[in-house]
Amino acid sequence: MSHVNTVLTAQSHGGPRVLEFLTRPIRRPAKGEVLIKVRAAGINPIDARRMTGEFGQVLPQHFGTEFAGVIEQLGEGVSGWQVGDEVLGSGAGCTHASYILVPATNLVAKPASLGWEVAGSLPGVSQTASTILRELALSAPASLLIHGGAGGVGSIAIQLAKQQGLKVVATASAANQDYLRELGAIAVVYGEGLIERIRAVHPEPFDAAVDMAGTAEAIEASLQLVKVDGHIGTIAGKPVESPRVQPMWVKRNPADLRRVVEGVANGSLSWTVSRTYPFAEARAAYGDILNGHTRGKSVLLFD
Numbered sequence: 001m002s003h004v005n006t007v008l009t010a011q012s013h014g015g016p017r018v019l020e021f022l023t024r025p026i027r028r029p030a031k032g033e034v035l036i037k038v039r040a041a042g043i044n045p046i047d048a049r050r051m052t053g054e055f056g057q058v059l060p061q062h063f064g065t066e067f068a069g070v071i072e073q074l075g076e077g078v079s080g081w082q083v084g085d086e087v088l089g090s091g092a093g094c095t096h097a098s099y100i101l102v103p104a105t106n107l108v109a110k111p112a113s114l115g116w117e118v119a120g121s122l123p124g125v126s127q128t129a130s131t132i133l134r135e136l137a138l139s140a141p142a143s144l145l146i147h148g149g150a151g152g153v154g155s156i157a158i159q160l161a162k163q164q165g166l167k168v169v170a171t172a173s174a175a176n177q178d179y180l181r182e183l184g185a186i187a188v189v190y191g192e193g194l195i196e197r198i199r200a201v202h203p204e205p206f207d208a209a210v211d212m213a214g215t216a217e218a219i220e221a222s223l224q225l226v227k228v229d230g231h232i233g234t235i236a237g238k239p240v241e242s243p244r245v246q247p248m249w250v251k252r253n254p255a256d257l258r259r260v261v262e263g264v265a266n267g268s269l270s271w272t273v274s275r276t277y278p279f280a281e282a283r284a285a286y287g288d289i290l291n292g293h294t295r296g297k298s299v300l301l302f303d
Contacts, residue, residue, distance in 0.1 A: 008096040008282050010061045013053025015290070016283040026099050029075030034104050036069040036087070040120025040276075041095045043298045044152070046237065048289040055237070064095030067102075068110055068119035069302075078104045086110040088119045088261070090127065090252050096282065098302055108258045111265040117273045121152070121297040122264065123257055128235060129156035130256035132248055133164065136208045136231050140165025143202065145225060148212035149185055150176035152297040153235065156260060157210070158183045159269050169202050171218070183270060195221050206230060210248070214238050219245060272296030279303075 005026040010018045029035045047063045049055065068088035071081055081087070081104060089106040110119045132153075138144060144161050148154050149170025161168050162184040170185035171194065180187035188197050194217055207230050209222035214236030222232045223242060233248040234240060263269030274296040277285040285298055 005097055005099045006279070007094065007098075008063050008279075010051055010063075011059055013051065013057075013059070015052070016287040018051065019283050019286060021280075021282075026101070029073050029078075029101055031076040032078060032103055032105070033075040033101050034071050034078060034081060034107065035073040035075075036067065036100050036102060037072050038067050038069040038095065038098055038100055038120075038302050040069070040116040040302065041067045041300045042121035042124055042152075043096075043285055043289055043300060044124050045289055047096070048286045049237070051286060052290070062094040062096070064097070064300075065090060065093055066120065066123035067091055067095040067100060068116055069100075072099070075104070080104075081107065086112075086119075088123055089254065089257065090123045096279075096300060098279070106252070106254065108254050108261055111261065113265050114261070117276050117299045117301060118264065118271060119261070121273050121299045122261055122271070124250070125152040125156045125297065126257045126260035127252055128153045128250040129160055130253065130260070131251045132157055132210055132233065132235070133160050134251075135233065135248055136210070138164065138166055138207055141167060142207040143167040143169070143204070145198065145202075145206045145209035145222065146170040146185070146212065147190070147209070147215070147218035147222070148172065149180050149183070149187075151212055154212050155183060155272065155296060156269070157212075158185045159263075160260075167202075169198060169206070171198075171213070179272075190215075190217065195224055198225060208232065210234065211236055211245070273299055275299070276301050 041064050071085045087107040150172035168185040170180045171188045171190040174189050177187040205227040209226045211218045211234040232245045264271045275298040279302050
């Protein structure tokens, strides 16, 4: 069976206008791979930042690291899955496409109760948030400061941290304070006077902090408010001069993904998809990401 694939690409760096759709054939799955017809794929801020050339990627570029879809073909040696199974998982930087090839080991079964937009938005945030908490290695009643708590990773990280019995203080815009409280965090508005506002609700030094906002304000607050021997991490992808602040990189682990997916499906974890876009409107979706994205995730939907 042959397929014609539509792939989102960029031949140059810049704004959303550099994005284009290329049509190309797709090969059969190799040993250990599966061919997926994509139904939904989350958009992460890193996708839009790569588009602009912030990280100097080699051209041409492809985009997307997560997906939900239906298995179309199985490669040699794949067991435990069947054609027609609904799945979600991580891809190798090219999930903003109508068909993708991924290792079968990346897959998690999609619960029937989850809509495609929810399933396609969970792999990246689930595994990133799980990585953060594993590397921080905190145990109750430790305290954690999260900058940018209303975004996708922050939303899941707050809830996983609360499940571990941690005390969580999280920052976000004024519009997202109630949302942070619903997730279980002590909410603080970012902006001028941030350190004083955090100290007002949590006078003691924090055991750890993680920066998801990528601002100088967040880093300075962490350096002043975390214990000298505490862990300060960042997932913002921006260089930081202080040796106390360490970059944190996601470690793909289907078991982590499965745990969060099951939590969202059974209602023990809350999750928000803020916007959905048809694949044909990818330029608008990427533009909105660059203009500021304050809650949950944006998702591309495929026919």
